[in-house]
Amino acid sequence: MAITAKQVKELRDSTGAGMMDAKKALTETDGDMEAAVDWLRTKGLAKAAKKSGRTAAxxxxxxxxxxxxxxxxxxxxxxxxxxxxxxxxxxxxxxxxxxxxxxxxxxxxxxxxxxxxxxxxxxxxxxxxxxxxxxxxxxxxxxxxxxxxxxxxxxxxxxxxGVIVAFDGDNADFGKQVAMHVAATNPASLNEGDLDPALVEREKQVLTDQARESGKPEQVIEKMIVGRMKKYFEEVTLVNQKFVMNPDLTVGEAAKEAGITITGFARxxxxxxxxxxxxxxxxxxxxxxxx
Missing domain, CATH: 3.30.479.20 (Elongation factor Ts, dimerisation domain)
Incomplete structure (x- = not known):
């Protein structure tokens, strides 16, 4: 028999099963709604679907x-x-x-x-x-x-x-140290150019508003923002962060000493x-x- 869209919707609503699973269940049971529900339960599909609304964090x-x-x-x-x-x-x-x-x-x-x-x-x-x-x-x-x-x-x-790091060069031990650094500091991007422009603009606006509350002249505020944005980039970009294994160097400087160039990462x-x-x-x- 022909399976209608209304039947499929009804079965989906009652079981939470996917559209294709609901349609197949109705086809296998000749449109018998109760039998289709049992078919889905037998396959574990209704049970799984009922759990799909619960938060998996x-x-x-x-x-x-x-x-x-x-x-x-x-x-x-x-x-x-x-x-x-x-x-x-x-x-x-x-x-x-x-x-x-x-x-x-x-x-x-x-x-x-x-x-x-x-x-x-x-x-x-x-x-x-x-x-x-x-x-x-x-x-x-x-x-x-x-x-x-x-x-x-x-x-x-x-x-x-989990952290993964890619680099040019041949120093896997240092690469793992960088991965450990990333796990600890959670940088937003590899370098300044990779940062989301909207994120940068939002940070700049916040810093500007904070500086204006000080009542200082605009030309002074502009210089303040330059310095504060530089500090911001040092905090959130991987190559400009202080290397946790040697805080006297940035990650980029430490990488250069180790003979590699970091090209990408994910945390x-x-x-x-x-x-x-x-x-x-x-x-x-x-x-x-x-x-």
């Missing part, structure tokens, strides 16, 4: 670096308990391996992993592990050399903060920017146990 960042390519991948879960689950960790590590061959989060979600898309593999895990998960983002850098660092590692190559922190609803410990345990 925990999880892991996995890094992988080899052959001049480095990636950092964030896969989220609802609780830290799942982030420490060996099955979840294996999946995240496998996804990072797949990420070495793609260039965007969207391409990674669609990429093949054992005969299924990465997105489909994650969705299956939602059904088996029992809480919402999602591929949030990936970053990739390439260069003559690459290095990586994981802060708060729970297993090798995975933790709460990925689990849950960064996600608004998380705070729960007490008992509630988190209950959720993990399926309560």
């Amino acid at each position: 925990e999880g892991l960042v996995a890094v992988k670096a080899e052959g001049g390519v480095a990636v950092a991948v964030e896969v989220n879960s609802e609780t830290d308990f799942v982030a420490r689950n060996a099955e979840f960790q294996q999946m995240v590590g496998d996804i990072a391996g797949v990420a070495m061959g793609v260039d965007s989060t969207e391409a990674l979600a669609d990429a093949d992993m054992g005969g299924k898309s990465v997105a489909a593999v994650i969705q299956e895990k939602v059904g088996t592990i029992g809480e919402n998960m999602g591929l949030r983002r990936m970053s990739k850098v390439t260069g003559e050399g690459v290095a990586s660092y994981v802060h708060g590692a729970v297993v090798d190559g995975m933790g709460k903060i 990925v922190e689990v849950g960064e920017g996600i608004e998380k609803v705070e729960e007490d410990f008992a509630a988190e345990v209950a959720k993990t146990m399926g309560g």
